[in-house]
Amino acid sequence: MSLPNSQQTLALTTKQGAWELYSYFVDKPEAGEIAVRIEATALNPIDWKVQATSYHYFLKEYPAIRGSDAAGVVAAVGEGVTNFAVGDRVDGYRTSTSRAFQGSFTNRLATFKHVKMIAAKVPDNITLDQAATIPSGLAAAAVALYNTDNGIGLVAPWTEGGRGKYRAQPFVLFGGSTSVGQFVLQLAQLSGFSPIITTASSQNFELVKSLGATHTIDRSLSADKIAAAVKEITAEPVKVVYDAISLESTQLQAYSVLSPGGSLILVLASLIPEDQLSADKKIVSTLGNFHPQNNRELGKGLYANLTKYLETGEIKPNAVEVLPNGLIGIVDGLARLQADKVSGRKLVVHPQETQQTPP
Numbered sequence: 195m196s197l198p199n200s201q202q203t204l205a206l207t208t209k210q211g212a213w214e215l216y217s218y219f220v221d222k223p224e225a226g227e228i229a230v231r232i233e234a235t236a237l238n239p240i241d242w243k244v245q246a247t248s249y250h251y252f253l254k255e256y257p258a259i260r261g262s263d264a265a266g267v268v269a270a271v272g273e274g275v276t277n278f279a280v281g282d283r284v285d286g287y288r289t290s291t292s293r294a295f296q297g298s299f300t301n302r303l304a305t306f307k308h309v310k311m312i313a314a315k316v317p318d319n320i321t322l323d324q325a326a327t328i329p330s331g332l333a334a335a336a337v338a339l340y341n342t343d344n345g346i347g348l349v350a351p352w353t354e355g356g357r358g359k360y361r362a363q364p365f366v367l368f369g370g371s372t373s374v375g376q377f378v379l380q381l382a383q384l385s386g387f388s389p390i391i392t393t394a395s396s397q398n399f400e401l402v403k404s405l406g407a408t409h410t411i412d413r414s415l416s417a418d419k420i421a422a423a424v425k426e427i428t429a430e431p432v433k434v435v436y437d438a439i440s441l442e443s444t445q446l447q448a449y450s451v452l453s454p455g456g457s458l459i460l461v462l463a464s465l466i467p468e469d470q471l472s473a474d475k476k477i478v479s480t481l482g483n484f485h486p487q488n489n490r491e492l493g494k495g496l497y498a499n500l501t502k503y504l505e506t507g508e509i510k511p512n513a514v515e516v517l518p519n520g521l522i523g524i525v526d527g528l529a530r531l532q533a534d535k536v537s538g539r540k541l542v543v544h545p546q547e548t549q550q551t552p553p
């Protein structure tokens with residue numbers, strides 16, 4: 195496969211401006227990197243937030259090419275890469291969210307940096323569309339649970355003594371049907387937690403049970419009713435609560451369910467008022483990205499095991515909805531994510547289906 199000279203992308207060319215098709219050079223892989231022809235890329239909430247909210251501070255340069263999750267076929271390998279070859283099917287997490295040419299919303303090639311830890315071969319039982327649903331959600335789940343920085347430092351199931359270590363300890367998750375939540379459930383199961391209790395809409399109860407939840411609670415119940423439902427399920431202290439929604443309402447619910455001595459994991463910044471904080475309850479806001487130095491070792495360990503987990507079905511991807519019109523389809527997809535109109539699935543586009551002229 196030869197490298198083309200330029201590639202097309204969907205980019206924000208100005209701060210909080212409109213998404214536009216934009217052509218730019220092809221980045222050739224440097225030492226230790228692979229270049230991947232992206233066949234599928236997935237949408238994440240951060241992608242609409244950087245355009246529509248104060249999260250634009252994430253973007254340091256324009257044009258800004260967003261997109262974190264990609265799957266495709268290796269087109270070239272940089273010097274020193276021995277674990278991937280041209281033609282391998284891989285998935286991975288693109289690099290920094292802040293740099294201009296780092297996103298996966300692009301139709302040709304992307305270099306995956308730190309390739310040994312953040313790309314994994316995709317086994318035959320997983321499509322590239324499914325593979326594209328994995329990187330961000332799995333990273334937010336894994337860093338939060340198993341890293342000491344940006345997480346609560348549990349022993350990871352792929353390290354010695356980690357698998358099943360937390361047997362008979364309850365785990366509570368707010369938002370089990372979110373993309374992140376689906377991976378949290380599966381990791382909580384590998385870690386042995388029991389019961390695994392999650393909130394979701396009733397239409398997603400079967401989905402979350404298929405991923406490891408032992409008990410479901412309707413997410414429309416009041417905070418008091420959710421807390422009472424948890425107490426009815428387990429009399430044990432709840433030492434780990436993961437809030438995969440992290441709106442103020444769910445944070446308050448999650449904090450009230452947490453027992454003294456326990457840890458609450460948030461996917462956004464804490465909104466719990468200071469006068470309601472207890473010294474004996476820890477709060478951690480996670481950073482689901484394996485590129486920062488302090489998350490890399492964990493990423494390496496997980497990605498060394500990911501192909502096997504996917505093959506055995508111990509980690510399953512999210513359900514996929516493929517959007518039409520290639521990169522152009524991202525614009526409507528992000529509007530749906532912003533309007534909270536995506537339930538239990540990941541939106542994916544095929545960048546190479548992009549037409550030059552928007553439909």
Ligand SMILES: NC(=O)c1ccc[n+]([C@@H]2O[C@H](COP(=O)([O-])OP(=O)(O)OC[C@H]3O[C@@H](n4cnc5c(N)ncnc54)[C@H](OP(=O)(O)O)[C@@H]3O)[C@@H](O)[C@H]2O)c1
Pocket residue numbers: 238239240330331334368369370371372373374375393394395396398413438439444460461462479480481482483531534536537538539
């Ligand atoms: N810190 C990080 O590194 C990091 C990384 C990734 C994502 N995030 C953040 O994590 C959040 C989730 O991202 P995502 O991609 O996983 O979301 P998502 O899959 O797009 O979320 C959609 C789901 O949210 C559920 N939901 C909405 N409100 C809920 C509530 N009050 N209680 C329970 N479930 C609720 C819906 O469940 P039902 O359909 O069942 O009602 C729906 O299935 C976002 O805010 C995102 O920005 C942070």
